[in-house]
Amino acid sequence: MTIRLHCFGESGHSYKVALALELGGLDWEPVKIDFFSGETRGDAYRGTLNEMGEAPVLIDGDLTLTQSGVILDYLSEKTSKFGGRDAAERREILRWVLWDNHKLSSQAGVTRFLMNFLPAEKRSGDVIGFMQSRLAGVYPVLEGHLEGRDWIVGDGLTNADLSCCSYLYYPEPFGFERADWPNIDRWLGRISETPGWKPPYELMPGSPADRA
Amino acid sequence: MTIRLHCFGESGHSYKVALALELGGLDWEPVKIDFFSGETRGDAYRGTLNEMGEAPVLIDGDLTLTQSGVILDYLSEKTSKFGGRDAAERREILRWVLWDNHKLSSQAGVTRFLMNFLPAEKRSGDVIGFMQSRLAGVYPVLEGHLEGRDWIVGDGLTNADLSCCSYLYYPEPFGFERADWPNIDRWLGRISETPGWKPPYELMPGSPADRA
Numbered sequence: 001m002t003i004r005l006h007c008f009g010e011s012g013h014s015y016k017v018a019l020a021l022e023l024g025g026l027d028w029e030p031v032k033i034d035f036f037s038g039e040t041r042g043d044a045y046r047g048t049l050n051e052m053g054e055a056p057v058l059i060d061g062d063l064t065l066t067q068s069g070v071i072l073d074y075l076s077e078k079t080s081k082f083g084g085r086d087a088a089e090r091r092e093i094l095r096w097v098l099w100d101n102h103k104l105s106s107q108a109g110v111t112r113f114l115m116n117f118l119p120a121e122k123r124s125g126d127v128i129g130f131m132q133s134r135l136a137g138v139y140p141v142l143e144g145h146l147e148g149r150d151w152i153v154g155d156g157l158t159n160a161d162l163s164c165c166s167y168l169y170y171p172e173p174f175g176f177e178r179a180d181w182p183n184i185d186r187w188l189g190r191i192s193e194t195p196g197w198k199p200p201y202e203l204m205p206g207s208p209a210d211r212a
Numbered sequence: 213m214t215i216r217l218h219c220f221g222e223s224g225h226s227y228k229v230a231l232a233l234e235l236g237g238l239d240w241e242p243v244k245i246d247f248f249s250g251e252t253r254g255d256a257y258r259g260t261l262n263e264m265g266e267a268p269v270l271i272d273g274d275l276t277l278t279q280s281g282v283i284l285d286y287l288s289e290k291t292s293k294f295g296g297r298d299a300a301e302r303r304e305i306l307r308w309v310l311w312d313n314h315k316l317s318s319q320a321g322v323t324r325f326l327m328n329f330l331p332a333e334k335r336s337g338d339v340i341g342f343m344q345s346r347l348a349g350v351y352p353v354l355e356g357h358l359e360g361r362d363w364i365v366g367d368g369l370t371n372a373d374l375s376c377c378s379y380l381y382y383p384e385p386f387g388f389e390r391a392d393w394p395n396i397d398r399w400l401g402r403i404s405e406t407p408g409w410k411p412p413y414e415l416m417p418g419s420p421a422d423r424a
Binding site for chain 1: 258263264265277278279280281282285286303306307309310311313314315318322336338339342346349353356357
């Protein structure tokens with residue numbers, strides 16, 4: 001049975017899962033969430049798909065799962081890919097997935113939203129500056145960890161990479177420049193050379209071009 | 213061997229783990245991190261304890277673990293407590309731990325810091341207002357989930373509760389009022405009635421009183 005991923009192109013959290021599905025060779029199809037019309041904030045979405053009001057939502061037969069970190073873990077059980085080889089690697093992957101949710105994707109996602117998708121008259125320079133100053137402390141952690149390493153955990157692509165990389169591939173500016181972070185830049189290049197890799201707007205439906 | 217938890221009283225992420233250690237009946241001792249003198253930002257801390265520059269850090273014999281969600285999971289393996297009874301409960305616990313790291317503790321922790329620990333002259337009303345507006349969308353998710361439920365997952369205390377509850381017990385104001393959220397209020401009361409429960413500044417060394 002085809003796995004369905006409720007997602008939308010702009011959602012970096014969805015992109016993590018879309019990458020895992022695609023690179024894991026699974027039979028899946030995207031179902032577009034109309035985020036910009038408020039779908040995730042409505043009672044229907046919260047009542048049937050995700051009480052947290054977030055994307056993505058994965059449906060595999062009778063199972064409905066939310067939170068990209070949970071879904072990545074589930075897909076690794078299914079495919080035996082990207083989940084680490086032993087308890088120590090599994091813990092290290094979870095550590096980076098949590099760090100990403102807490103510090104990187106969360107703050108990068110919000111900052112990108114504020115700078116690109118929020119109407120200009122609602123933008124606050126103080127808030128954007130604050131978010132960018134928070135992120136300025138985040139990138140060096142990943143840059144330092146990738147010193148002398150090809151992948152975040154072990155010697156191949158794992159869910160740690162899939163979680164942390166996602167927002168860093170989007171074209172909209174939010175203060176991150178690959179050229180400033182050579183280890184991150186090489187690592188993003190390495191991931192995107194994986195056979196089957198596609199950028200977010202080619203892997204999921206919906207993009208800023210739809211609203212232009 | 214006594215487990216050591218590098219932590220400090222003001223750290224809600226540390227408090228999650230301290231609660232798990234205490235309520236799990238483990239032999240542990242806290243080691244105070246001097247966060248307010250910049251210890252977590254120094255090379256020594258990042259080089260030996262946690263490259264992410266965060267608290268807490270747990271040391272159990274040869275094993276050093278960071279990220280509260282990873283540590284809670286490890287302690288559940290050790291004690292067979294708070295970790296859920298089957299795969300579905302384990303996934304549901306991880307879902308709430310991720311949500312907490314992404315939406316609740318992360319944003320509550322930052323907002324509390326900005327409103328209470330940052331020097332008054334550095335505070336931005338725009339930034340605090342923005343953070344509080346983000347949190348205004350977070351509390352209803354937990355309030356709604358706890359409707360008709362005593363615990364976040366299953367029928368007893370789990371790591372989902374220990375993760376989500378932590379910042380909500382602190383006395384410093386950050387915009388959260390228990391009286392506004394009756395289900396959350398009753399749930400916090402239920403957790404604090406667990407034998408052995410202590411508030412953050414009684415369970416870990418360091419509190420705002422030290423710096424008064």
